[in-house]
Amino acid sequence: MSSPGHRRIDEIGDESRRRILDAAEELFAERGFDRTSFVDIAKRSGISRGSIPWHFKNKDGLVMAVVERAVERIWPAERYETVPSLTEVFTESTRLLSDGNSALVFMILVEALNDRGVVHEHYKEFIRRRCEGIEVLLRLRRPADVDPARAAEQERATAVALNGALMGVHLQALVDPDAVDMDAALIAIAGMFDRNMTDVWRD
Template identity: 60%
Template sequence: MSGGSGVAEHGRRRIDEIGEESRRRILDAAEELFADRGFERTSFVDIAKRSGISRGSIPWHFRNKDGLLMAVLARAMDRFLPPERYQRSLPSLATLLLDYESWARSGNSALIFMVLTEAMGSTGAVRGQYQEFFETRRRRVVRWLRAQRPAGAGGGADDRERAAAVALNGAVMGIHLQFLVDPEVDLEAALQSLAALVDTNLAVVWGGTRDP
């Protein structure tokens, strides 16, 4: 009986491994094609040819093209900003923004604005998925802020931290967009300037006042 159970467990693990490999190959192909051709000009047939995975398997893994695009974007960002960075030793904001700079300079970082274009013109699933994508990243910033919150922070600190997360996310995206449109923008200097501004004004987030 135990031998049969072990064989079944091995079989399930093998199926899971095959599924994960197929998913990775689909994501790799889609990321390359979206970056090269754009979202609209890339079809499931193109992705199937590039990945070597059957066309019918793609919606099984990702439901639809919008879901695939969101999965590509989330993986691309997690490559440089992995969630565990917010759960282990606390990195400085300057360090986090250096990680973001590395991603912004990668060939596929424009995907974040490709998805934004899709979301702005949609009231369906892609907008909801993009909202969740940003909410996830705002929650990570809030966790980072909360981990540094001083004892005795003023009332309403939770609300101010959430507002700060929105502001910081918007500032980073704005700098990123300017860099993509105009490569003469000094991306590193702009992001590090943002980090210095935030560090200087964190007391306001927690209910304190700035030094005169």
């Protein structure tokens, strides 16, 4: 069993890590990865510059930690433990991204487009995981009397289309927020698929 002293040290370490991640996330969204330094993050977080590599080794490690936390917050693994409608899932995504994370998400996307960057493979895996998650939701709601192989193909294509729609609407809202009602747009897309999936499975 850990002593009170060790537990306190762990709590301080966890708090320092959280503050560093919070500051890095804000600065990455504001300035981008390349224009954010450990000095900037130390000033924003109130944590000494030397503590950052102690927690994350280097800037790549910090970037990956920020990406992983953002991805988990937007699309948590436990989302697939129930069978919600697509409208419920998209509504949750809207709420999570409307708190200022859209800029970070698309900053990550820009970085991921560089196939030599540290974020590329992780973001590609995130997209695959999110599409697979949507496939799971669709499969759990699949009628019992449709052909499984045919349905699987349709679900995979639908997952890609839904994921693309989700990213596209958020990008539009980020570029021109006054012209895009993101909540209404995402709920409309999800509702359309919710209402028409039975026809898609039977085509």
